[in-house]
Amino acid sequence: DAKTTQPNSMESNEEEPVHLPCNHSTISGTDYIHWYRQLPSQGPEYVIHGLTSNVNNRMASLAIAEDRKSSTLILHRATLRDAAVYYCILSENYGQNFVFGPGTRLSVLP
Amino acid sequence: ETGVTQTPRHLVMGMTNKKSLKCEQHLGHNAMYWYKQSAKKPLELMFVYSLEERVENNSVPSRFSPECPNSSHLFLHLHTLQPEDSALYLCASSQDKGQGEQYFGPGTRLTVT
Numbered sequence: 001d002a003k004t005t006q007p008n009s010m011e012s013n014e015e016e017p018v019h020l021p022c023n024h025s026t027i028s029g030t031d032y033i034h035w036y037r038q039l040p041s042q043g044p045e046y047v048i049h050g051l052t053s054n055v056n057n058r059m060a061s062l063a064i065a066e067d068r069k070s071s072t073l074i075l076h077r078a079t080l081r082d083a084a085v086y087y088c089i090l091s092e093n094y095g096q097n098f099v100f101g102p103g104t105r106l107s108v109l110p
Numbered sequence: 111e112t113g114v115t116q117t118p119r120h121l122v123m124g125m126t127n128k129k130s131l132k133c134e135q136h137l138g139h140n141a142m143y144w145y146k147q148s149a150k151k152p153l154e155l156m157f158v159y160s161l162e163e164r165v166e167n168n169s170v171p172s173r174f175s176p177e178c179p180n181s182s183h184l185f186l187h188l189h190t191l192q193p194e195d196s197a198l199y200l201c202a203s204s205q206d207k208g209q210g211e212q213y214f215g216p217g218t219r220l221t222v223t
Contacts, residue, residue, distance in 0.1 A: 034211075042214075042217075043200045043215055043216055044153070044200075044212075044214050045213075046212065087153075098155060098212065100145075100152045100154075101152055102152050103152070
């Protein structure tokens, strides 16, 4: 079973920031937090990952709570192309055993 | 383009047919994966190969048979499938097993009639 819980769906307006939450209360010290997204009719694509510190890349930012029991994926300015299912995944043992949950379906309204 | 290609993109087969799905990665990665995505269900990891050796088999029925002839190619041989096997089959690769991000192909949409 997936070790993360996410809201089933969220809505955002175009060009506004989006904060996608993920709870992972049973996270262990060696678990990495990964985010992937799946656009319609495509395979999943990597978004970002982190261990303890907040992370930024060209796609998004990842904010990790101090106790690591939750994290938030931040899209700074949502576009229509960001409409997708976003998956928060814990990887055991430095990346093994990816277990995808149902994810959060993000809708972006023009 | 992710550097991972899958063929065919769509496949319809009867329950008595034998077919194969093909995956090729052009990224120089050492690990390759097969996932199954059924309607309204999360992705399920089926098989993991590292340096051409199968390292994980997540209780997948024997009617699915993977093959990894080299580090760039991965096949999924299908025989005597059931209608409930209809799904999107996704291939992915990563630099090494458990290391780095996974790059996914576009998937093969399989329908079993």
